[in-house]
Amino acid sequence: MLRSCLLGYMPERALLAGWYARVNALMNARLLGINDARSLLTDVAQGERENLLIHRQLRLASGFLSLKAMSLRLLQGGGADAIGYLGALAAWLDEDAFPPDAAPPRPTGAMASSSAGNHFYSTLLGCLEATGSQAAEPTTAVGHVFAGPRVYRDRHEMRLNAARTFCSLLIGVFFWLGTDWDMGYILAVLIGISCALGAHYPMVNRLVLMVLAAVALAVPTAYALLFGVFISTSELPPAMLALSPVLLVAGAGKSLSTTAFIFFHVFILGVIFLINFANPISYDFSRYANMAVAAVFSVIIVALVFYFIPQSADRSKLRRMSRAIAARFTRDMARPPLHAPFEDYVYSAIFLTRNMPRCMEKQRFIRLCCLTLAVSRVRYLAWRQSAVALPFPSFFVAALIREDYPACLAWAMRNREESDEAAWGYWWETETVLRYLLDGRVTGI
Incomplete structure (x- = not known):
């Protein structure tokens, strides 16, 4: 997943399809782990360790769109230094053991002196820490994905x-x-x-x-x-x-x-x-x-x-899911930043669509899930890591849900230009995500 974020442009449809497949595979692995935990032959400690690893990988999937959009932006505007640095990162990730024992290469040249390069590096470090061996230690509570208030219910x-x-x-x-x-x-x-x-x-x-x-x-x-x-x-x-x-x-x-x-x-x-x-x-x-x-x-x-008394059509189910996720996202944006409950809610809804055939409504649903997760994650990390409260007003959230990306992009760019150094990288990350989706819509891919 990390390697695919580094080099080359990937059309939006292919990117979201790969992300959707990975999320469903992780959710299915988590469901199998829950079922195996009921067996007397299962090692409870090993099961908890594997469950936490899957949970961390799901957390990493929330930042997949951000990493891809930022790397593409660096390739387009960073010149030879960005191309060389991302190539070195890809070679580092190609090592046999993952995560590699050595630290990832740091940005060099113009990349090292740019705020964008440093923000990309810090984001990548956070993702690697989430997938490393130390991430498997059961130090934090894992949310429920198949039960409790975090689950989507139709x-x-x-x-x-x-x-x-x-x-x-x-x-x-x-x-x-x-x-x-x-x-x-x-x-x-x-x-x-x-x-x-x-x-x-279905x-x-x-x-x-x-x-x-x-x-x-x-x-x-x-x-x-x-x-x-x-x-x-x-x-x-x-x-x-x-x-x-x-x-x-x-x-x-x-x-x-x-x-x-x-x-x-x-x-x-x-x-x-x-x-x-x-x-x-x-x-x-x-x-x-x-x-x-x-x-x-x-x-x-x-x-x-x-x-x-037939079931609802798949398109009707997807529209209801999209409305529910949009409503939950709108409520969460008006509250103190807390990403994990919204993340579990979205993933539980995605898992219900795994057997639905592909259609335009499903593509829009996947795009909404990936985008809202990325924005929610950026807002939460800005508050947790830098004590920065990113303002996402109601008109921005409404424009994001109705896919008015130009209006959202203009707001993100204006805030990036007016922000201080602590908030600049988070606004730039939001801008790259919106620009990636907007460019895909303009080119029709």
Whole structure:
């Protein structure tokens, strides 16, 4: 990430796409770490260390746009000294061990005497300290990204999913009581599980088809195991040997893709559910048939309810997310500088869009997230490191949200010219970010 910030111009779309992929990879790693922490075999100290490292890398991602914009500005106006210095930094980062044992090269020549070069160097040092081995020490509390007040919640989708769950359960209970079905209570359980799976998945129609196909495959598989293998043995080891290949193949299939993960995960759950609830000791076919019918009917009922109460379109979700982030950013800019809660809020919203297909609304959403994180980070660092309160009035925030970059750039340039030495670098950093986005819009890339 740091190396890609140093040399060469990168179009805005490619830059934001790479940043978006890195953030989602880090968020996914953090989610896996949280899940692994629940295992008794996990080293708690090592897990905390890895969690803190991922958290520091997410903090580094907030400054990705700033580093890229500043390095590009230095390349354009710094002459041969800037080109040589950034080349030396890239060579230093190419060393085998990261972070390298030696300190990064300091600016030389005209770069050493310029405020811009010194500010870039201090920003780079801060990023390296965030990724170094000393950053892994659990000295600070790590914010919650998947729970608590720092998490983005789409309340509109929550209400829709509550309505879908209620209607699905109501239909299932009526079907159960109206047919005097002995095992009909299982239908309500399966309906609740299906509604939970479809709560945040963007392509819910595809999800329902995958679940239905997985259940359709699980029914004959469970029947073959129960009445073809288990019935012929009275001991546990042969039964385990017969079930193991099915679980191994399905487990390997889960690693193929996200779609395959969902399909084989539902398949494994379906096979285990059908075998366990059918009571493999009694080999009662009528009980097994009840379980199979309940599994199929639960998916059909949920599919019908999702058809009549569909999810919002991806564009609508992205617009709601953009409005929520803009509102949170506006509130935070009127309060004392505090970057971490806003950062966690934005990253939790980004993680919800990881399965959404690319579109213009998603590109605008990613740009808004990256830009607001960069401005919030600059404001916080100016206050923490230099005790400088950067004024970002309401008209600047409103212009930033509606993508009126010329007005924001004019304000940043005027403040840079009128500021003292302590605040100059932070206004220059803000100016480079806005200029980078404005240049990309002018050139159409």
